[in-house]
Amino acid sequence: MDIRKFKTSLYKEMSGMTKALGNPHRLEILDLLAQGPAAVEYVALNTNLSVANASQHLQVLKNAFLVESEKRGKYNYYKLANKQVFETWCALRRLGFIQNEEINKLFNDFRKKRKHLKTISTDDLVKKIKTDSVVVVDVRPEEEFKNGHIENALSFPLMELREKISELPKEKEIVAYCRGPLCMMADDAVEFLNQNGYSGSRLEKGYPDWSAGSLPIERDECNQRKEKGKTQGSIY
Structure with a gap:
């Protein structure tokens, strides 16, 4: 593999992870899972999503290696893959407040x-x-x-x-x-x-x-x- 193909492959894999973050529901799910492992039903209830929709978003995050799942009885529980995922979410949150005036306006008006x-x-x-x-x-x-x-x-x-x-x-x-x-x-x-x-x-x-x-x-x-x-x- 030449250098150009090598770099393109790397950036493609990275973009797949960042693409998974490009959805407001999935960001809210990460914020919720930062509290600890949660079943799909709990995620759905606390994000005002249907169970099917919450499950789809969780699968996207899982395929991007941002969350992991385990079976507990008849329920699937999800959690953040590691502390670096939470650190990334915090960095994105800080960047939003620094760079996006609309975020600050919404927050301050509230x-x-x-x-x-x-x-x-x-x-x-x-x-x-x-x-x-x-x-x-x-x-x-x-x-x-x-x-x-x-x-x-x-x-x-x-x-x-x-x-x-x-x-x-x-x-x-x-x-x-x-x-x-x-x-x-x-x-x-x-x-x-x-x-x-x-x-x-x-x-x-x-x-x-x-x-x-x-x-x-x-x-x-x-x-x-x-x-x-x-x-x-x-x-x-």
Whole structure:
């Protein structure tokens, strides 16, 4: 093979991977799978897709070597192929905010409607946790919480927050987090907390970013056995 054919073959293979990323549903699926392994049905439910459509998108990602699958009973579970896939998604997300004004406009316009929404950086949250001045709540669905969560965080799924809010102390700041900066569950939670007399703020990023930074995490005991051998700092 001459050099030109060699380079063309390499770039063709690379373009196949990037082509798989060129779909909004598949990007959302990657963001969801960054929370941990999920069945096709769960992916469909959380991306507002039919099971058949979600399965097709997952197959495209699998054929591009971006996700892997395994059989658990009668269900197919999918997960990101490795931490480099999550890092690539984060880099693409950063590039979008840097280069695309429309992304910033959409994001900022949404946030402006929530005038009292306070955000907190990862570094600041680490400091506040050390001084025991905050309560950290995970507002993702319980299944994602079990896959992994910030150490000592409490599970308060957004759909249950109204019923469980009285369990939270009003004398401390409540920091809510969710899947990441493009996920709005924490925004909804903070707005509800503030409306009910709590001092609420949202973590700027989400659980996958926290975990990827090798910060303290916990997992459900059953999932710990499944993930035995993985080091802290993995995205799961």
